[in-house]
Amino acid sequence: MxxxxxxxxxxSTAVDKVGAGPRxxxxxxxxxxxxxxxxxxxxxVWMGMTAFKSHPDAVSVPPVVFxxxxxxxxxxxxxxxxxxxxxERAEFAARTDLTWADQLMLQRGQVIIGESxxxxxxxxxIIIAGISTVFSVGFAVLAAYAFSRFHIxxxxxxxxxxxxxxxxxxxxxxxxxxLMYKELGLHDTHFGLILLYTSFNLSFAVWLLKGxxxxxxxxxxxxxLVDGYxxxxxxxxxxxxxxxxxxxxxxxxxxxxxxxxYAFALxxxxxxxxxxxxxxxxxxxxxxxxxxxIAAGSLAFLIPxxxxxxxxxxxxxxxxxxxxxxxx
Amino acid sequence: xxxxxxxxxxKKFGDVFAVQPLNLKINNxxxxxxxxxxxxxxxxxxxMISGLEAVTSGNIMFDSKDVTWLHPSERDIAFVFxxxxxxxxxxxxxxxxxxxxxxxxxxxxxxxxxxxxxxxxQIEHLLDxxxxxxxxxxxxxxxxxxxxxxxxxxxxxDEPLGALDAEFRETMxxxxxxxxxxxxxxxxxVTHDQIEAMAMSDRIVIMSNAVVQQVGTPAEVYHxxxxxxxxxxxxxPGMNLISATYSSGSIRLPGGNQYAVPxxxxxxxxxxxPANGSVIVGFRPEAARxxxxxxxxxxxxxxxLHGGYSMLHLELEHGTVIxxxxxxxxxxxxxxxxxxxxxxxxxxxxxxxxxxAISNGRAS
Numbered sequence: 001m002x003x004x005x006x007x008x009x010x011x012s013t014a015v016d017k018v019g020a021g022p023r024x025x026x027x028x029x030x031x032x033x034x035x036x037x038x039x040x041x042x043x044x045v046w047m048g049m050t051a052f053k054s055h056p057d058a059v060s061v062p063p064v065v066f067x068x069x070x071x072x073x074x075x076x077x078x079x080x081x082x083x084x085x086x087x088e089r090a091e092f093a094a095r096t097d098l099t100w101a102d103q104l105m106l107q108r109g110q111v112i113i114g115e116s117x118x119x120x121x122x123x124x125x126i127i128i129a130g131i132s133t134v135f136s137v138g139f140a141v142l143a144a145y146a147f148s149r150f151h152i153x154x155x156x157x158x159x160x161x162x163x164x165x166x167x168x169x170x171x172x173x174x175x176x177x178x179l180m181y182k183e184l185g186l187h188d189t190h191f192g193l194i195l196l197y198t199s200f201n202l203s204f205a206v207w208l209l210k211g212x213x214x215x216x217x218x219x220x221x222x223x224x225l226v227d228g229y230x231x232x233x234x235x236x237x238x239x240x241x242x243x244x245x246x247x248x249x250x251x252x253x254x255x256x257x258x259x260x261x262y263a264f265a266l267x268x269x270x271x272x273x274x275x276x277x278x279x280x281x282x283x284x285x286x287x288x289x290x291x292x293x294i295a296a297g298s299l300a301f302l303i304p305x306x307x308x309x310x311x312x313x314x315x316x317x318x319x320x321x322x323x324x325x326x327x328x
Numbered sequence: 329x330x331x332x333x334x335x336x337x338x339k340k341f342g343d344v345f346a347v348q349p350l351n352l353k354i355n356n357x358x359x360x361x362x363x364x365x366x367x368x369x370x371x372x373x374x375x376m377i378s379g380l381e382a383v384t385s386g387n388i389m390f391d392s393k394d395v396t397w398l399h400p401s402e403r404d405i406a407f408v409f410x411x412x413x414x415x416x417x418x419x420x421x422x423x424x425x426x427x428x429x430x431x432x433x434x435x436x437x438x439x440x441x442x443x444x445x446x447x448x449x450q451i452e453h454l455l456d457x458x459x460x461x462x463x464x465x466x467x468x469x470x471x472x473x474x475x476x477x478x479x480x481x482x483x484x485x486d487e488p489l490g491a492l493d494a495e496f497r498e499t500m501x502x503x504x505x506x507x508x509x510x511x512x513x514x515x516x517x518v519t520h521d522q523i524e525a526m527a528m529s530d531r532i533v534i535m536s537n538a539v540v541q542q543v544g545t546p547a548e549v550y551h552x553x554x555x556x557x558x559x560x561x562x563x564x565p566g567m568n569l570i571s572a573t574y575s576s577g578s579i580r581l582p583g584g585n586q587y588a589v590p591x592x593x594x595x596x597x598x599x600x601x602p603a604n605g606s607v608i609v610g611f612r613p614e615a616a617r618x619x620x621x622x623x624x625x626x627x628x629x630x631x632x633l634h635g636g637y638s639m640l641h642l643e644l645e646h647g648t649v650i651x652x653x654x655x656x657x658x659x660x661x662x663x664x665x666x667x668x669x670x671x672x673x674x675x676x677x678x679x680x681x682x683x684x685a686i687s688n689g690r691a692s
Contacts, residue, residue, distance in 0.1 A: 217411065217413065219409045219411060219413035220413050220415060222380050222400070222407065222409070222413070223407065223409060223413040223415075223474075224426070224430075225379075225380065225399070225400040225401055226378055226379075226380070226400045226401065226403075226405055226406065226407040226484075227401070227406075227426055227427035227430055227474070227478070228401040228427055228430035228431060228478075229401060229430050230399075230401065233430075238415060241415075241417040242415075242416070242417065244417075
């Protein structure tokens with residue numbers, strides 16, 4: 001006689017859920033985590049605050065914590081302006097067809113004369129970082145799968161060779177790359193930066209993804225193979241969905257690198273393909289450094305990466321638990 | 329359904345044989361178990377039949393078709409893995425339907441086939457669940473359903489019960505056996521569990537060190553092991569094997585015992601043993617019968633109650649202990665002198681140099 005199956009236990013019976021001592025330990029852990037989070041977030045929060053400060057508030061000493069929020073810095077980020085003389089200022093003040101943005105700038109004695117390059121640069125950033133991320137993750141998934149599953153002569157050497165690309169500080173080769181890009185006509189092109197970022201990201205992405213694909217049991221694909229699928233179909237229907245976590249993590253890392261890259265973007269672009277990072281510090285105002293505008297630019301610059309990371313967070317947090325294979 | 333023929337199939341990894349050249353004919357509808365300790369080449373053999381592993385040389389035929397170099401997907405086989413290999417990103421239903429989708433079958437027909445097989449395995453209520461929320465036994469049922477739904481030419485199973493709890497294992501063993509009988513499909517089943525092999529198979533292929541040791545029905549490998557390895561490996565405990573010396577119709581056993589060899593064995597022993605007459609006598613625990621007038625003497629070394637019977641450990645002399653089954657009614661204190669007899673029909677003889685059994689003349 002076999003016993004009737006027991007009802008499933010749907011609550012955790014882990015021992016650390018019981019007793020006062022473990023509970024205190026959990027609380028201490030939580031408090032430490034919260035403190036660390038706050039410390040990490042301080043610069044970001046300060047940047048966010050500065051972005052909404054008016055020009056005088058942003059540079060006041062001691063710093064203002066409570067202030068009247070203003071969109072002044074965002075307007076100056078997105079526009080080009082001219083300083084008005086006192087006569088012109090009176091004339092403008094009398095006009096009634098001014099938008100809220102015009103009026104905001106008028107308080108600083110400036111008139112909007114056109115759009116700034118920031119929007120175009122942000123779009124450049126999105127194009128270049130986006131495409132280079134898709135390329136590096138796409139190529140890396142194929143390479144990692146091959147390294148993980150196939151017998152490749154000299155596999156270890158090849159993997160080391162790929163990794164060795166990260167051993168040289170990239171900035172060291174800026175000048176040669178600059179000269180080569182000039183010669184090849186890649187200077188100040190989107191393709192030039194996409195190519196560069198893809199190759200920078202590939203080595204890291206291959207290694208990261210290989211780890212994740214190694215974790216996927218071969219039986220999954222073998223089951224698909226005997227069930228009548230080709231290797232490519234098995235890869236698409238089985239390996240890719242199982243590797244979602246790894247692909248998500250690699251995507252975020254690659255995107256953040258391409259998105260934040262500064263030195264090469266500064267050297268290899270000037271007008272058409274200039275991305276946001278080298279431009280933000282150059283928003284120098286007339287006579288002073290416009291801290292509020294720089295903060296506004298940095299905040300706007302953060303948003304796309306935050307959105308992508310937020311969308312992928314479920315996959316990032318899920319970890320490498322593959323339910324259906326029992327070990328041992 | 330198909331007859332599977334392996335002709336001189338071998339597998340080498342570098343210079344090491346994973347499977348030495350192997351010849352085997354698996355009949356249509358037969359349940360064959362590949363049995364052996366881990367690393368003996370049984371799983372490699374199964375994977376070569378499936379096409380997941382390429383052969384180093386030799387041919388594999390399904391009926392009269394040479395499939396040696398066909399892709400696994402072209403062989404019309406189903407494979408059941410030890411750890412189920414259910415796709416965790418699909419529901420049970422999608423898992424079962426997956427092989428049918430590969431064939432480009434119509435959605436309506438797929439539904440019909442999945443429903444049929446789910447009903448057969450009584451897993452209809454699990455079809456919407458993800459594999460990770462199922463118990464081990466239910467996961468294996470889904471994996472079996474995925475194999476059955478194809479109606480393939482052959483089922484290949486690689487220790488399908490190895491990952492299950494003991495309780496489930498018994499149930500699933502019976503389920504697989506019933507399925508095999510109702511489907512009549514050629515099945516090749518790999519296990520290291522000799523009880524499983526005895527219980528389920530039509531024939532057992534016993535492998536060790538990349539070599540097939542014996543092919544036979546469960547009764548054959550149990551009663552007439554081809555060599556010492558099979559004698560030790562089959563049975564729990566294995567066959568009693570005692571080093572002894574033969575001379576003119578009688579065998580001198582340890583502890584001063586003499587065993588009179590039945591007449592029809594004598595000439596075979598004369599021819600089959602080394603010149604010095606050294607022999608290994610083998611017999612199953614149930615062949616040794618405790619009897620007050622028995623001709624063999626020993627001392628009780630230990631006495632284990634196994635429920636329906638007890639297992640006596642008898643010491644013939646220091647260091648030579650044999651197992652004998654006895655009824656559970658009588659208990660024997662340790663150290664009791666005891667007499668027993670051997671059932672002459674169940675005694676086997678092995679050549680200690682070749683480790684092979686001396687043939688008893690019957691075709692096996």
